Amino acid sequence: MLELLLDADGLLAVHKPAGLLVHPSRMDAHEHDTLLTRAEAQFGQRLQPLHRLDKGTSGLLLLARDSATAARAGAWVRDGLVIKHYLALVRGWPAADAGLIDHPLARDPERPSQGQPQLEAQTRWCCLRRLAWPLVTRPGFADTRAALLRIEPLQGRRHQIRRHCKHAGHPLIGDATHGKGALNRALAAHLxxxxxxxxxxxxxLPDGRRLQADPGPEWNQFIA
Incomplete structure (x- = not known):
């Protein structure tokens, strides 16, 4: 059963587990166990997701019960009226405590950037905690450093957080596409x-309602 965080005015908010697709994709067309199929079975009707979360991402996801709600709330998301905050564990220690990544992104991250439209994209971030483990993952360094960030993407470009963190030199831990494979494997074994x-x-939401999906217990080791 999915954890229900909101059920009002045609809107549902649920807590998506990590490792679960929101709906079948081009790369995972064979996958039948998705958040959408689970939610439709749980709530007994067709539903429409209002935004995306990558398969590996956990947390808050909005769904619409009907087409009118999907149109209304989908416009909120498209126009940047829904404020979203994420928790992210990234490689290294940022030099500052907070900042803004302002870097245009190609529309489709799975195609070469050259020749694609470059879309405006900004991401605010704040460092919540700096961490270090006695684990050698780079020659000449006796420990491995990471940082827990609070991240607010101002748009909803595909893979915006992952691509912006890589651009800033602090890729997400566990990101197989934009991160560092050897580091990911070493930290997965250590953690x-x-x-x-x-x-x-x-x-x-634009009407002031605030929702929260508490991170799973695996995050406790990073959150003071």
Whole structure:
């Protein structure tokens, strides 16, 4: 059963587990166990997801019960009126405590950037905690450093957080596409868990309602 966080005015908010697709994709067309199939079975009707979370990302996801709600709330998401905050574990220690990544992104991250439209994209971030483990993952360094960030993407470009973190030199831990494979494998063995360390934590709707999906217990080791 999915954890239900909101059920009002045609809107549902649920807590998506890490490792679960929102709906079948081109790369995973054979996958039948998705958040959408689970939610439709749980709530007994057809539903429409209002935004995306990558398969590896956990946390808050909005769904619409009907087409009118999907149109209304989908416009909120498209126009940037839904404020989203994520938790992310990234490689290294940022030089500052907070900042803004302002870097245009190609529309489709799975195609070469050259020749594609470059879309405006900004991501605010704040460092919540700096961590270090006595684990050698780079020659000449006696420990491995990481940082827990609170991240707010101002748009919803595909893989925006993952691509912006890579651009800033602090890729997400566990990101197989934009991260560092050797580091990911070493930390997965050290932490005893392999996952993309990105969690959709908090969300504010245009009417002021605030929703929160508490991160799973695996995050406790990073959250003071």
């Amino acid at each position: 005893g868990l392999s996952r993309l360390w990105l969690h959709a934590w908090r969300l504010q």
